[in-house]
Amino acid sequence: xxxxxxxxxxxxxxxxxxxxGSPAARPAPVGAHVAIKGLSHSYRRHDGKVLDGIDxxxxxxxxxxxxxxxGCGKSTLLHMLSGLSxxxxxxxxxxxxTVREPSPRWVMMFQAPSLFPWMTVAQNAALGLRFTRRTKExxxxxxxxxxLVDLGAFADRNAQDLSGGQQQRVALARSxxxxxxxxxxxxxxxxxxxxxxxxxQKDVRDIARDLxxxxxxVTHDVAEAVRMSDRVIVLEANxxxxxxxxxxxxxxxxxxxxxxxxxGEHARLMKLYARAADDAPRS
Amino acid sequence: MSLAEPSAAPxxxxxxxxxxxxxxxxxxxxxxxxxxxxxxALMALWxxxxxxxxxxxxxxxxxxxAPAPTLTSLVQMVESGDAARMAGPSLQRVGLxxxxxxxxxxxxxxxxxxxxxxxEICNVPFQFLRMISPLSWxxxxxxxxxxxxxxxxxxxxxxxxxxxxxxxxxxxxxxxxAWLKVARNLGARPVAMLxxxxxxxxxxxxxxGIRLALGxxxxxxxxxxxxxxxxxxxxxxxxxxxxxxxxxxxxxxxxIGVIGFGLxxxxxxxxxxxxxxRSSAH
Numbered sequence: 092x093x094x095x096x097x098x099x100x101x102x103x104x105x106x107x108x109x110x111x112g113s114p115a116a117r118p119a120p121v122g123a124h125v126a127i128k129g130l131s132h133s134y135r136r137h138d139g140k141v142l143d144g145i146d147x148x149x150x151x152x153x154x155x156x157x158x159x160x161x162g163c164g165k166s167t168l169l170h171m172l173s174g175l176s177x178x179x180x181x182x183x184x185x186x187x188x189t190v191r192e193p194s195p196r197w198v199m200m201f202q203a204p205s206l207f208p209w210m211t212v213a214q215n216a217a218l219g220l221r222f223t224r225r226t227k228e229x230x231x232x233x234x235x236x237x238x239l240v241d242l243g244a245f246a247d248r249n250a251q252d253l254s255g256g257q258q259q260r261v262a263l264a265r266s267x268x269x270x271x272x273x274x275x276x277x278x279x280x281x282x283x284x285x286x287x288x289x290x291x292q293k294d295v296r297d298i299a300r301d302l303x304x305x306x307x308x309v310t311h312d313v314a315e316a317v318r319m320s321d322r323v324i325v326l327e328a329n330x331x332x333x334x335x336x337x338x339x340x341x342x343x344x345x346x347x348x349x350x351x352x353x354x355g356e357h358a359r360l361m362k363l364y365a366r367a368a369d370d371a372p373r374s
Numbered sequence: 375m376s377l378a379e380p381s382a383a384p385x386x387x388x389x390x391x392x393x394x395x396x397x398x399x400x401x402x403x404x405x406x407x408x409x410x411x412x413x414x415a416l417m418a419l420w421x422x423x424x425x426x427x428x429x430x431x432x433x434x435x436x437x438x439x440a441p442a443p444t445l446t447s448l449v450q451m452v453e454s455g456d457a458a459r460m461a462g463p464s465l466q467r468v469g470l471x472x473x474x475x476x477x478x479x480x481x482x483x484x485x486x487x488x489x490x491x492x493x494e495i496c497n498v499p500f501q502f503l504r505m506i507s508p509l510s511w512x513x514x515x516x517x518x519x520x521x522x523x524x525x526x527x528x529x530x531x532x533x534x535x536x537x538x539x540x541x542x543x544x545x546x547x548x549x550x551x552a553w554l555k556v557a558r559n560l561g562a563r564p565v566a567m568l569x570x571x572x573x574x575x576x577x578x579x580x581x582x583g584i585r586l587a588l589g590x591x592x593x594x595x596x597x598x599x600x601x602x603x604x605x606x607x608x609x610x611x612x613x614x615x616x617x618x619x620x621x622x623x624x625x626x627x628x629x630i631g632v633i634g635f636g637l638x639x640x641x642x643x644x645x646x647x648x649x650x651x652r653s654s655a656h
Binding site: 173175193195198199201203218219221222223 | 550552553555556557558559560561562563566570571574575577650651652
């Protein structure tokens with residue numbers, strides 16, 4: 092299976108299509124439109140650039156994976172999308188507004204669930220609503236969102252009583268409760284066992300598609316990128332730059348990993364991943 | 375979507391299951407038995423000391439320190455309400471001293487814990503001040519406060535503030551940075567961050583600091599109450615010494631010990647209640 096490639100940062104001009112699945116069945120996207128314009132970053136003034144000249148456009152409702160080796164700046168880029176960090180140059184624009192600070196409209200989910208251990212599952216899930224003073228919504232929204240992540244029966248349990256996968260589901264519920272337009276995932280499944288990881292990958296993709304969210308996922312796992320995303324942006328390191336931007340042309344049934352089409356996409360992405368790694372100067 | 379992950383294991387865990395079932399119950403009984411043994415040993419030593427004093431011609435004037443006269447006096451003091459009348463002002467002074475120490479120690483501890491620069495600036499002066507015996511402030515307290523009562527509360531607060539401040543600062547420094555990042559990411563403003571994340575996260579550290587402070591404050595109380603006041607347990611000890619009523623003096627010492635033990639146990643229960651760490655956590 093072949094797919095059109097876009098190399099080195101010209102993605103904005105040729106953004107790939109959304110997932111191949113059945114677009115007609117999907118709801119109108121409520122997700123955010125994201126534009127990254129000329130973004131560069133150095134941690135200190137005289138240090139080398141971690142990210143250099145990133146230009147990307149991500150459509151509302153698109154599910155995009157940022158794929159790259161450790162140290163290529165993909166997590167740094169995600170932090171800038173969330174407003175938790177600020178770029179040295181360039182800007183991130185979400186729905187026409189420059190990102191200057193974190194917001195419940197663009198929420199990040201981290202590698203560790205980092206639940207508050209003194210709270211119940213429901214209290215953890217409701218944090219975003221409490222912080223944004225939407226406490227009246229908690230009574231209806233939290234049961235609904237916990238049902239969505241299959242934790243409705245666990246609402247009153249202490250967060251520490253749950254398994255790792257369940258805790259990551261609570262973190263997902265916590266991220267979804269404020270009705271974000273953009274969900275940013277920073278390798279959120281990497282600490283989970285393979286079985287749990289596969290289930291969560293599928294569930295998160297299904298939820299994002301059902302809700303019409305824009306989802307940007309950072310990963311160094313090629314299979315995860317193929318399984319979850321409509322489009323993969325491969326980053327090279329030293330400095331972090333877009334090496335290529337390519338759609339994933341699989342329908343939903345082909346994404347479970349067993350199909351020839353999946354294997355073909357996996358092999359194609361592995362080559363792109365390896366090329367990006369080879370192109371990058373050694374650190 | 376299906377719930378793929380199995381629910382967490384029960385809290386006992388495999389280590390708990392491998393123990394014989396009856397052991398926790400035995401352990402509990404053993405704890406009580408050992409405590410009773412300790413009290414009995416203390417009583418025996420007290421009785422021996424009292425017997426020795428009574429039979430020493432040089433010390434026999436102090437024979438009322440022995441258990442029997444002391445406990446008889448204690449019963450009389452409790453029945454007559456003297457014990458409560460003595461303890462009330464002392465508890466009030468310790469309570470006020472702890473309150474002021476907490477009102478200063480917790481916010482300053484949070485600031486020091488959150489801001490490394492402030493910690494670096496304050497560390498040496500605070501460690502220096504901490505090492506000064508609270509009773510050394512007595513002359514300054516007497517000059518600075520219009521009432522003896524105010525001076526005593528000040529001395530107690532000076533003694534109690536450091537454990538609370540350092541324990542709070544240590545707790546804040548140990549807060550998982552990921553919690554703060556998650557909260558910021560979800561739109562937490564500074565006040566919400568303080569009330570929802572920082573204070574619950576360090577509640578146990580604050581209470582442990584208060585527990586330590588309570589011990590120090592209770593120790594400082596008696597000499598502090600030697601100052602001008604005419605009420606409280608420290609005054610009662612001084613008064614009993616001056617009137618040579620050694621049974622009453624001994625009974626007051628017992629009251630101080632019992633109340634101190636009770637207060638410590640009460641704060642210990644609060645620490646347990648607010649401790650969110652589960653031994654069975656994954």
